[in-house]
Amino acid sequence: MSEQTVKTIAAAREATTLLPAVDVIEDASGITLFADMPGVPRDKFDLQVGNDTLTLEGEVSLDMPTQMKATHAEVTLARYRRVFTLSKELDTGKVSAELNHGVLKVRIPKAEHVQPRKVSITVH
Amino acid sequence: MFSRAYSTRDVFAEMNRLQQELQQYLDHTPSIRGLSQSFPAINAGSTEQSVDIYAFVPGVDPASLDVQIEKGVLTIAGERKAENVPEKATLHVDERFAGRFRRVVTLPDDVESTTAQARYSDGVLHISLPRKEAVQPRRIAIQ
Incomplete structure (x- = not known):
């Protein structure tokens, strides 16, 4: 396959994904992200952490009877994908994730040297 | 950011x-x-044996979901709590639905609501309603 073909396929795949709704909460020690990805079983998740990006991907797999005809569809695609840019102070080596009823929770801690530290004052 | x-x-x-x-x-x-x-998003499909409704309702305790069928109308109701934002934390992105929800679907006439089955997995509520036994055409004798 030529490079162009690969790019076209990648672009087509990109264009046919659902954008999962997310909540992002930041506290002093890191960032917590919640993403709604209903219908994705545990083994169909693909969570990738690069140097400065976080990619969430998942494929919807529903228990559907064979020969079922869709009569009404609001979720029309079977793949979720969303990419986030991470900032420097986040420790990408310590990302953890958990799944709860179709909600993916990702925790990205801040690197230790940027976490607030209380400096104690010694009185002489 | x-x-x-x-x-x-x-x-x-x-x-x-x-x-x-x-x-x-x-x-x-x-x-x-x-x-x-609208939340939850709903997909529906049918086969000759059943009508299947899929409600995409992630992050909800299945026990708190209220699914009712009355007079050919299916109602899915419940509540999804907002994520707890601790003190001194910042909410940067807030896209996910939170609060009470209720969606209503009119069912076809030929489904058997009494034997409906509902399952909740991976955040999707799947309600399967079997169709009634095909009603055979009947000839009415003229007296």
Whole structure:
């Protein structure tokens, strides 16, 4: 396959994904992200952490009877994908994730040297 | 701080994607987006044996879901709590639906609501309603 073909396929795949709704909460020690990805079983998740990006991907797999005809569809695609840019102070080596009823929770801690530290004052 | 990475990808693919997203907002075409969309999103399908409803209702305790069928109308109701934002924490992005929800679906006449089955897995509520035994055409004798 030529490079162009690969790019076209990648672009087509990109264009046919659902954008999962997310909540992002930041506290002093890191960032917590919640993403709604209903219908994705545990083994169909693909969570990738690069140097400065976080990619969430998942494929919807529903228990559907064979020969079922869709009569009404609001979720029309079977793949979720969303990419986030991470900032420097986040420790990408310590990302953890958990799944709860179709909600993916990702925790990205801040690197230790940027976490607030209380400096104690010694009185002489 | 959080945005999609544009740098490494084909610019035209990004433009296509942006255009598609914009179109989705303008058209109100179905997507799983919380904004301006009803929650939960619902898909429905049918076979000769059953009618199947799929409600995409992630992050809810299945015991708290209220599913009722009355006079041929299916109601799915419940509540999804907002994520707890601790003190001194900042909520940067808030797209996910939170609060009470209720969706109503009119069912076809030939389904048997008494033997309906509901399952909740991976955040999807699947309600399967068997169709009634095919009613055979009957000839009425004239006296």
